[in-house]
Amino acid sequence: MNRATPKLIADSRDTTSELSLGQLIEIFRRRWRLVALITTVVLVAVIAVTFLLTPRYEATAQIKLDPLQRQAIDLDKASQPSSPQSDQARIDSEVQVLQSRNIAHAVADQLGLAHDPEFNKKDVPVQGKQVPEAVVDEILNSLTVKAETGTYIIDIGFSSKEANKAAAIANAFVDNYQQDSVNRRTQMAARQTETLDKRLQTLGGEVQAQEAEIARYRAASGIVQGTSQGTITDQQISSLSGQVSSAEAQAAAARASLAAAQRQIAGGGLDAVSSVLNSGVVADLRRQRAEVSREAAEVNARYGPKHPESLKVAQQLGNIDAALHDESRRIVSGLESQAHAADASAASLRAELNRLRAQQAANTRAGVIADGLERQSKATQNIYDQVAQTAQQSNQAQQNFESLATVIERAVAPLKPAFPNRPLFAALGLMLGLIMGVSLALLLEFLTNTVRSADDVELRLGVPFIVSIPRLTPRQLRGEAREEITPADFVTAKPMSSYAEALRTIRSTLVLSSGDTTGRAIAISSALPGEGKTTTALALGRIMAASGDRAIFVDCDLRRGGISALVAGSSTHGLIEVLGGKVPLEQAIVKDSASNLALLPLTAPSFTPVDLFSGRAMKDLLAELCRKYEYVLLDTPPVLAVADARIIASLSSAVLFVVRAEYTPRRAALAALDILAQDGTPILGGALSMVSSKSAAVTPNDPAYYYRKYRSYHTE
Secondary structure: OOOHHHHHHHHHHHHHOOOOHHHHHHHHHHHHHHHHHHHHHHHHHHHHHHHHOOOEEEEEEEEEEOOOOOOOOOOOOOOOOOOHHHHHHHHHHHHHHHOOHHHHHHHHHHHOHHHOOOOOOOOOOOOOOOOOHHHHHHHHHOEEEEEOOOOOEEEEEEEEOOHHHHHHHHHHHHHHHHHHHHHHHHHHHHHHHHHHHHHHHHHHHHHHHHHHHHHHHHHHHOOOEOOOOOEHHHHHHHHHHHHHHHHHHHHHHHHHHHHHHHHHHHHHOHHHOHHHHOOHHHHHHHHHHHHHHHHHHHHHHHHOOOOHHHHHHHHHHHHHHHHHHHHHHHHHHHHHHHHHHHHHHHHHHHHHHHHHHHHHHHHHHHHHHHHHHHHHHHHHHHHHHHHHHHHHHHHHHHHHOOOOEEEEEOOOOOOOOOEOOHHHHHHHHHHHHHHHHHHHHHHHHHHOOEOOOHHHHHHHOOOOEEEEEEOOOOOOOEOOOOOEOOHHHHHHHOOOOHHHHHHHHHHHHHHHHHOOOOOEEEEEEEOOOOOOHHHHHHHHHHHHHHOOOOEEEEEOOOOOOOHHHHOOOOOOOOHHHHHOOOOOHHHHOEEOOOOOOEEEOOOOOOOOOOOOOOOHHHHHHHHHHHHHOOEEEEEOOOOOOOOHHHHHHHHOOEEEEEEEOOOOEHHHHHHHHHHHHHOOOOEEEEEEEEEOOOOOOOOOOOHHHHHHHHHHHOOO
């Protein structure tokens, strides 16, 4: 198995992955004791500090602003309803006034706070009633003014070391604020009254000047106002218009009569004129002529036409006819005169009407200007009236101004201190402790470079994870006779334990990876000493022997030779003697007293400079062992400590790499695996040793994570 490619993949995943929620949970599982310890320490420290702090009492008074009262009379807005924005601005303004230095000065002077050590901390000398600014600053620092949202209510709170003092100062702020608001409004009203009086004088002069200008203009323009119907010219035009209409009607009638007479004369002579026919004189003459005509007829009939009497009667008829003709001419002449007179009268009236209308147009233009002057005068008069009314209100307001605020609740001495708030401090201490604990846990997690879990084996080391071998507690290693036993002995004493089952998992991995091949040499190695590789190798050999496998354990750690300390009994011949050709192999192999496992031990640690493993003897020995046994377990020295480990690993079929959980540095394990990869040594996989049953290093990718669910299958 080539190690180069898995390492590159592991490094890539390690550097590019982000910290997920699952990883955070795993970190907390591993470090929860540290987080709990730091949280407890911080919580206890914070609670202890609260008992050392000087308690402070806070008293609160409540006032309500009157939304209908205004601080000043506004000519433009006095009759308009207030808007929510203006109300909020007004409330904010009053909050600022409550926190002003003027009121703080008044409170300090009223209660003599300039001589109070709580506020005069620097013992500033006081001259008369003058309050030092440092005292005012301390007072304002202890004052809290807050408007309740959506209401006109303002809370005035004050904090002090004494409960009664806190209540007294809060009430003093309320009283001085009320007095200050009355003073402010009274002074403002007085200034406004003075301003309004000056404005009234100016407006009065303007009204008089404008009225005089209107009178002058009307007189200059000749605008004389008549009745309610209009000016005199308008009334004259109205009367004259009727006269013109009547005269024109009469002229038209006269012209019509004359025209009719002229047509009648043209058609039948004067006798046909209707005016002539209707004349009394003509009628009388006609009667006379009729009588004379009758008389003439009788005379002519009696005497003849030449008779003097007939001539006389004929002369009478002629005279009557001449009179009729003269009378008719006179009547027609009268019609002509009457028509001319009617036309002359109508023309005269029309001329007068045109003159009056021209005068009316001039009056209209001048009236427009006069109306504009009157409107301006009325506007000024209205402003004058309004200002006069406002001035009157302002004069009255100076006498009956009340405070803007009503006291809802006066401050009372609190029974319990407001500071320190021990429940709040405890909650903050708990939160701070959790933050510090989690932060330290994350810091240690990032600073920790050991291999902890199955994820580290696969993702960071880049080798297949096989199993987590549990750590055996002292209680578990105490046998039934209350004697201490080794972990290698535990697998025979408790063959159904989780420890033994973990070793069976390694055996199953070996069996499945070998297929039909037998006689495999498996090197059990680690990066550093103390990682449990020798114990793991011996326990694995005993499990294999108990399972019926023909297995032999070969101790190849020349410098430490740990097998003699784990196996009862001793041997005078071992691996070194076999490789040196001093004794045959069969004479050096011994049987494990606890199992049917064959052992090829070292008689004693050796520090010889002779390279025993790179020669032909070692290869021949392994070949012979592989022919006789199904599995040859080679316990090698640490890869980073002794070069022999590389040679032995290169001669083996595969390497089982043992890593001690939460002990082996990640870089050390990677360095050892890199060395094996350079030699082309196939890696069977990695096994985590000494994993505590209570350790949070076991991740969900490790079957041991679910131990509680299947623990009934094991006998510990």
